Amino acid sequence: MESPRATSGSRRARRRGRPRRRALLYVSLATVAVVGATAAGTVYVKAHAHGNAVSSAASPAPSSSASAAASEEASVEPVTEPAVDRDALLSSAMGKVTVPSAAKVSAAVLDLDSGDSAAYGDSAFDTASIVKVDILATLLLQAQDAGRHLTATEKAYATKMIENSDNTSASELWDIIGKATGLDAANKRFGLTGTEGGDGALWGLTQTTAADQLTLLQQVFGDDSKLSEASQAYIQGLMKTVESDQRWGVSAVADGSEFALKNGWLARSTTGLWDVNSIGRVTVDGTDYLVAVLSKGTVSQAKGISLVEAAAKAAVGSFTEAESSASASASASQ
Known part of the structure; x- marks a missing residue:
């Protein structure tokens, strides 16, 4: 597991997640x-x-x-125009990503403006430290249910857990939420169907899918969420301020500093191979995307980071290129 080193959020207009409609003529x-x-x-x-x-x-x-x-x-x-097959476009784009021998990668993307989404791969992966977002979301949901605010101690743990990826803080909050039992109960309400909390104290071995991580990101950044606006803003603020040496992964796609993320990396003791994951929101050409990329089986953390960043670029590129082609075709037909 990675070792420790070293709020506010905003909502976009309510048009997020709503499909585009042609005007009635x-x-x-x-x-x-x-x-x-x-x-x-x-x-x-x-x-x-x-x-x-x-x-x-x-x-x-x-x-x-x-x-x-x-x-x-x-x-x-x-008459509704034929839908773009986003999954096929994503699959094609991911097919061009060079994946090291014995390694695997999965990705999921959601365009927050149009509501279009796509997923590639349905295998389960170890979460490593991306589960820390889920732990915090669970804690906030439980606090909402109890009608209380987080304590000063919980806030201190949450800040270190997300911004610095501190494992001790994560373990403390894992115990507070009721470990896997608490996480799984919250995830059922969040709509995650392929995620299972790790055994005992092993929160980093929680199993998840890219599609489920996209669903979790929608709870953090979307309009239709079980989390309150204040809870969403709190998590978003921490994900925007992760320490500088952890700003890799899905952020490789973003325009400048327009991103919020959480990464996870873990060397498996049984094989010596790495789990490297990245989830978050990025802004590309003025459009916000939620992106989740999971990988396993690389020989080093650096190789895993390269794979995740290449996959993130390909995944978001399958959306931006389709939009560019649509705009060009529309202009040509006029």
């Missing part, structure tokens, strides 16, 4: 068929007019009754 006078090409496919829109279509300028003027009928508004019924 209105046309008058005629029955129209509209066909538009998009990057995702072809969209068909049917317009219904009430009454007769207006004749050409060379035709006789319509009767007053026809004019009245033609003046009624015609509604256009939008």
